[in-house]
Amino acid sequence: MEQPLKRTWASPDDYAELRKYVDGDDPFMVRPAIIASRIGRSEIPPEIADSNGGINTPFVRTFLRKKFPYARKSNPKCECHWCEHRSQKYMQTCDCRECRETVLMIRWWTITWELWGEHKTATHIERDHGYSRGTVGFTVQQIKRALRGTRLDGKQRTGRPRGRPRKVQEVSVAA
Numbered sequence: 001m002e003q004p005l006k007r008t009w010a011s012p013d014d015y016a017e018l019r020k021y022v023d024g025d026d027p028f029m030v031r032p033a034i035i036a037s038r039i040g041r042s043e044i045p046p047e048i049a050d051s052n053g054g055i056n057t058p059f060v061r062t063f064l065r066k067k068f069p070y071a072r073k074s075n076p077k078c079e080c081h082w083c084e085h086r087s088q089k090y091m092q093t094c095d096c097r098e099c100r101e102t103v104l105m106i107r108w109w110t111i112t113w114e115l116w117g118e119h120k121t122a123t124h125i126e127r128d129h130g131y132s133r134g135t136v137g138f139t140v141q142q143i144k145r146a147l148r149g150t151r152l153d154g155k156q157r158t159g160r161p162r163g164r165p166r167k168v169q170e171v172s173v174a175a
């Protein structure tokens, strides 16, 4: 049976939740209060798995902070609702860097948790959050790419990899 749509936008509560995840010193005890009705099988990337196959939340928290350094900050020179008033109104559609990164951070966190923590299907997550079709798959690709590029010492990988040259991948062109 299909779950009814709860809502399709990030509410102030979502941001409050996120702040708990990202800022709190406590272990991640609070989960999004959404009950999964269908079980997905997406395999958790090894980088973010803890020893029990769950989500290594401290790692994810650090990873997201590093990936989205402007998330939840405000820019005094920006006049958008968020930067000026700390109001989340229109954050979804604002394209200032602070808003964009905050929205993305929330999306990455939501997808990480619901896909690999709660084992929901991509379709289910997209429906619950009003994401357009394909958002989860696309975001997972981006998360995996970012995981490969992140080093825990905080330095970004630079330039081309050292050592032997990478094998050139063959590209097949559809006729």
Ligand SMILES: [Zn+2]
Pocket (backbone or CB within 6 Å): 075, 078, 079, 080, 081, 082, 083, 084, 096, 097, 098, 099
């Ligand atoms: Zn702004």
Ligand SMILES: [Zn+2]
Pocket (backbone or CB within 6 Å): 080, 081, 082, 083, 091, 094, 095, 096, 097, 098, 099, 100
């Ligand atoms: Zn903004």
